[in-house]
Amino acid sequence: MPSEALQYPTKPYSKVNRYDGRATYALKTIHELVNTCPILQVSFTAPDSPFPMMLPMLGQMGSFARPSSDTGDVLELYLHGYVSSRFINLSRKSSGGGDVSGAETEPSGLPITIGASHIDGLVLALTPNSHSYNYRSAVLFGHAEIVTDVEEKLWAMELITNSVVRDRYCHTRLPPNNAEMQSTSILRVKIASGSAKIRSGMPKDDKSDVEDSALLDRVWTGVVPVHYTLGAPIPGPYNRLQALPAYLDEYVSESNQDAKDIAVEAATKVAEPKPKLED
Template identity: 55%
Template sequence: MVRHTLEYHKNPHNTVNRYKHQAVYSLTTIHTLINTTPVLHVSFTPSPDDPFPVILPMIGQMGSFDHPSRGVGEVLDCYLHGYVSSRVMNLARRKEGNGKGMPVCIAATKVDGLVLSLTPNSHNYNYRSAVLFGHAQLVSSPEEKLYAMELITNSVVPSRWQHTRVPPNAAELSSTSILRIKIDSGSAKVREGVPLDEKGDMEDEDVLGKVWTGVVPLYEVYGEPVPGPYNRVEKVPEHVEGWREEVNGSIRGYAVEAAGKDAPVKRREVGEED
């Protein structure tokens, strides 16, 4: 049976207008970017009277409490973790019972390579970025709160929750709040490939002979674990070391592969910006 790839519907908020050929609306791509980015940036408007929007670095993860077996390619919520009396939690608390909740945007970005071209203007990055638009509400159910805390903990290192002292005690639970964001829409933008310069420069032998062009792959590396001062476990557990080796290979492999792909070719569409 053929399974269709789910996508976010395009609307004025999430539609990519520049370089539309690099736009992605696939739930799998967008949710994977959110789940694999250690720090998300969450933006919101604190009040109608405040002239400045607020952007906070937060830890989050996609999931579904009602349907926990759903994969990244299916409809999911985004859970964000924070201190109980933090600004964003207090704002969400004040908006309880007020329609859908507090409007927020969530952004994730990965840089996979430095694209070095013939001219300064044509330099670029290989990158993946995603933005989600939705409404945030505080999680009130103890069961859903524990679900989200486990989900987010395991996003740091898979299976970490079960290898710690759990469940959290009363003080830990009372000091932590969880936001559930119902996603309205989202989009991603992805650039992979070699440099691409203007035709005139690429045919100029003098320029070609003077300027090095190519891609410098860029990727995160998880280093050798360093034991803490009160650690008494002699060997680094497999759920840490095995994951570290696997994810390092995966991240590096993607960046190197992206560096050798063909440059994205712009397909001009009616009404597209230059």
């Protein structure tokens, strides 16, 4: 049964203009790209800086109000990482209660942009210009606020910890104490829009090059799959567990198999015609 796939509205700032056959605005696709990206790049402008700020952060999509939501539902992005004092100050300023007239033109929170990119392969073509990557890249635009509610903060910490290693949270010392709660900042981003761009498959060279027999005899063409690998876990100085816990062992093996499969599938995928929105 095909579900009705939710799409982000295309805004002037979020619309993909070039290679738009590679673009998607589907919440599910975008949210999955963000959730599986180990480091997100978060950008915002600061009034006293000539350049945008950029911070690497961890993040997961979720809904505190409806925790059982599917990845294709309307979700917020929860971010964790070093939140600079500049970021916090700007975020607090932006969260102030609207303008004097009471007219609310902009959502509260600091406007931020989040980039999530995966590389799936090196696409080696006959000419330098036809070289490419197989990649999956998403960008989200939204308004960030510091999470102050204790329940929501704990829920988000669990969400983000379990994104590092599945089921890790319940296998640690809980609950976080007061000092830990104070020193940890979580941001909640209300998403305004987003888009993703995906390239998969084999190299595509121009006809004139593909018909050049001497060139074909000389240049190797194809795809080198690229993926993350989790290596054998290395016990720390105060670890006492001789055997790796099952949840961790399984997570490492499954992650590695999935990552490999995704890269090989991306390389060998045959481009399908894009389904129409109304289908």
